[in-house]
Amino acid sequence: MGVVIPLKEGNDRQASVKPLVAVTKADMDRVNQLILARAGSDVQMIPEVANHLISSGGKRLRPMLTLASAAMFAYRGEDHIKLATSVEFMHTATLLHDDVVDESDLRRGRSTARMIWGNQASVLVGDFLLGKAFKMMVETGSLEALDVLSTAASVIAEGEVFQLSIAKNMETTEDDYLAVIRAKTAALFSAAAEVGPIIAGMGTAERNAMRSYGINLGLAFQLIDDVLDYGGTAKDLGKNVGDDFREGKITLPVVLAYRRGTEDERAFWRQAIEKGENNDAALQRAIELISEYDCLRDTVARAEHYAAIARDALAPLPDSAEKEALLEVIAFCLSRAS
Template structure:
């Protein structure tokens, strides 16, 4: 997708390894902050939070903060607490999402709500949100506080928007993109943008990193929505077909419904309405998605947003940090193949 920009070694699969290596020392500091700030005298809080935070997540969002800071040659340490705040916001939303969706698997493990129940998951999510704001306040920058607090509210709006669109087969592509721009891309964008603030760069630099993160976030979610139908639980780290059974109208479904025969559209109405949710129904849905090109076209759109993310890095100098950020985009797309 970007042969002209930092091409990969032929035959090598894109990975997050260059970014992980780039930010390894900084990430150790971030992890120390995370482990310290998830502690509480109430034993259930670190136990439940640790189940998810220490449970194999890639730390992609905080790594983006760290990598963007490296891109700008920032030499301070403010971004360590802020990257931890980003991870706490992300983890809190996952805890809440799993309750809302009734999910049973997350990163290949049983979800916190299945183990400890919905009330505990919601309340520990609230605790982590609060911790994230403590970390923002400690940083002392009103601009950082504005960016991350705004992202938090936009994520919540996106989740509510998605909830109201659930089981609504008439949801269109614009509405769907509005949902994922809020619920997924907003935190990617904020995680990248705050690096420019702590590095005291100009508004144009902020906007460039925001555009990188926002487009990467949309691409990331589009790929997730495609592989919900085209992968397995080991790859996804969650139940296969969760979106299908939950009646989520994602882009593959929107495209398939628009392109389908009368019989196909009748099936989608029943499936999204919750009346066709068996394994056989999921297999039929996947055949329809493949047959009309909905999965391929969803991934093509992901590549489009991925290229926009890479293009946003154009003003920055070539080097290890930029290469790692480009490959992170390529990794996000490649997960589907």
């Protein structure tokens, strides 16, 4: 099952995360070491649970944003390593808690921590990683970076609660949905990108540029992720096509299909999402409706809109290998849907 998603011409199908990996390689080795060191504890369950997720092959896009944005402004200190590690810990903590909240069984093709160690361990190890993240930020002594990252932590949690409060409600508008992903996904991309110019001592122009880049990249990233749930394969995703559907998650393709459908179709969506009638036949019908109304194509178009803003945000900044890599990541995010 799955929909073939027509992309506008001009998207770079060869776009890759590799340039970003290359420009951050030396620093990422140090981040990976620090991740292992700081997820350590005499309480054996903590590294077990933490490493299960940490070693599960995520791309670590967020800490790479921090490292690249620090390097881009010629930062020469050591704090970017701790801040990048903090960003990844915040992300990992969020995933642990998300899986509990969403009752998810699989993440990136493996059993979730909560399926192996239980919800209790997932909640508490998430709290531990969040505590360690703050401790590392404090060690850098950068109050501005602390301000940006602690604000992101509140905003992320607020977005998650908002998502919970509108869960399984088909009246959710595109604006509601954007508010959710702006908070729960884009806020951390934004903070990860902004701390680079902060520790490099840059002014508001550079901070604003990187913040705008991060927030819009995050929005594009999440929208493409939503598309992949109806058009990818488990292999690419580490999740199965239809996971969002089966969990009753409202994403933009669903919001669009509901709005563009007939009254009968809207009744189908309410049964599926609100009442949980989401077996394979229902998923098949959902995919057909999403295809019929071009909802994946148009979700990609929305993502391209935010991608364009992210590109323009970087435009005034001086050319560098890091800038090129960060630009290519935008294209890479879009190309995942091709």
